Amino acid sequence: MTRNVYVAGVGMIPFAKPGASAHYDEMGAKAISQALADSGVPFELVQQAYAGYVYGDSTCGQTALYHVGMTGIPVVNVNNNCATGSSALFLAHQAVKSGMVECALAFGFEEMQAGALKSHWDDRPRAMSKFIEVSDRLLPESPEPGAIRMFAGAGKTHMEKYGTKLETFAKIRAKASQHAARNPLAIFRKVVTPEDVLASPMVWEGVLTRLMACPPTCGAAAAIVCSEDFARRHGLRTDVLIAGQALTTDGPELFQNPDMIDLVGVGMTQSAARSVYEQAGIGPEDIDVIELHDCFAQNELITYEGLGLCGKGEGEKLVEAGDNTYGGRWVVNPSGGLLSKGHPLGATGLAQCFELVHQLRGTAGDRQVAHAKVALQHNLGLGGACVITAYKKAA
Template sequence: MTRNVMVAGVGMIPFAKPGASLHYDEMGAHAIRDALADSGIDYSLVQQAFAGYVYGDSTCGQSALYRVGMTGIPVVNVNNNCATGSSALFLAHQAVKSGMVECALAFGFEEMQPGALKSNWDDRPRSMARFIEVADQLVPDCDQPGAIRMFAGAGQTHMKKYGTKLETFAKIRAKASQHAARNPLAIFRKVVTPEEVLASPMVWEGVLTRLMACPPTCGAAAALVVSEAFAKKHGLRTDVMIAGQALTTDGAALFDKPDMIDLVGFGMTQSASRIVYEQAGIGPEDIDVIELHDCFAQNELITYEGLGLCDKGEGEKLVERGDNTYGGRWVVNPSGGLLSKGHPLGATGLAQCFELVHQLRGTAGNRQVADAKVALQHNLGLGGACVVTAYKRAA
């Protein structure tokens, strides 16, 4: 498969707290219309659509898309936990890359409820049952909800194994707030200091404060991907190309030789990034800007190592050097990331795409990364799924 796939248009609505947003179908429709307007594509030219959401009934994707138009095209609803949005993008990209279609739409939305993530089904085995069982063995006497137990437990493991300090995670959260202050679509735009992060209520003593966790969020985002030939035929922009993309799941070793860091997707991240680097003909040293899955500050640091930005155990040094922000080696999460921009599960991966496309176009305003040519996206879902995508600014 050698045909080039371009991101012709992106759309995103401002993220909001639960109860302060439109309903999911309206949010999704707004994001789709914005992506169509950004691309200049008439909706009648879209051949397939992939809708991402986690919490909702069947065919919610159709409910949102029908507000834009009803043309009879295939609509596939996608649920891959927190990697849902980028999984929808993966399918749209795959459809165009393979030659099945010339123009595909990926969109995602989430209308979330306050509080920790939870299952709506209590009469059947939970998809995360084995993960929780292993986490109980590795982190005994922990009464935290599932996601906190997983990601904060992985952070605790990193602290014990490599001497990483809680203050380092606070610096990551403070950095996220500094970036989000420049993003009008972010839910939290107040700048906080590392000291304020550490002084926020302690959720897990010595391991996690409240500000180190992302908030439940409502929102929507969308992207239109097209073949290069289609773009040229219709006079669309061809300045951002998907140079590589991979979706990975967990390997058998996850439960055979359990480790908290692997339990939150480290192995999936390593596998996906290696595939993408080979596909795109790049390495970490070639990347200018990154949007990665910082659902907890701890996971951002772990992901530095999973993506090969540094060796295992060296994430703290990367933070101390300032290599995760403006003026450093990479700018990580210029949008503010999940920690400050927000994390509406089905929309997150497409919101990352939105940010990186604008970075490569040079249209990111006062959060623009200077002369950005190569961008990397990382979106993770426990259970598991990991999508890594490389974008290049076309010559």
């Protein structure tokens, strides 16, 4: 049994720097309350909840949800690295689409610490140990570990293979700032130029500057999804349809003669995109607005190619043509993306959902994409998980 699933309501709080936000439970509860109010669904009618977060103890999801209500419903806590929020949405969507429930809640939050991402478990094998081993082999000269090495290394590989310029990544970051200036929920709303980006402190000489990396961020977001029958019975809106969705993980080919672009999940992106395009009956040419996982400016360009917006090695041409912003073929990350809006890991995927729902409703204010009817969301977690979701403006 499968059926149409609609996003009935969304909520999101302004993102903040570590130490400047409320605690995770307060942030989560506020985002949930906003989504419920936006949808018009009383909490008592929600049948399942999926809570996304990366840095927290067991049952943090219940801790946040109990501020809103305690109705005895199943609460599932989800951790899929940076794709956590979208993984929670995937599970909520799957529960409704399969007929298990009529209405489900997905929410995500993160109360992050300042500085680079790190493991808090040093007495056991690291989840990313194989990725680190391969990147050590591919980039022995790299001065940086972890996510910086992975994504900047992928950008370095793209530069060497296709002649992509560092200035191109700077233009992507500058574009993000121009979009975020219109978003009151974004953490960084100051407009920067490509020259500003290139002049920011160099993290990896010739490969990455500080402004090309997203900041650690605290925040929360939520979504209510429901069946068409449920929406009709309760007088809810049915103007945003989830037209296709896929969650993929790495295939066995990943560690078989990989390069750094493979290592940051482009294969997962390609596989999920193919599935979603088929489910939704669309192609890249049908999409109007996109929220994608720009944790680094380099990954935004690589993702253009993974999603099929352009051919392999043609990401720079897309940027130079202005086809990633207003007036171009697609508007990519009108919210400001992870680079300027911020990246609270567990909330990111649901914040992307928030943005695209408002774009399709026509309620995105100064950042509205004209006549938006089809939207695409891409959320990536190394280790790995990739969730892609297609939304359509329903008649």
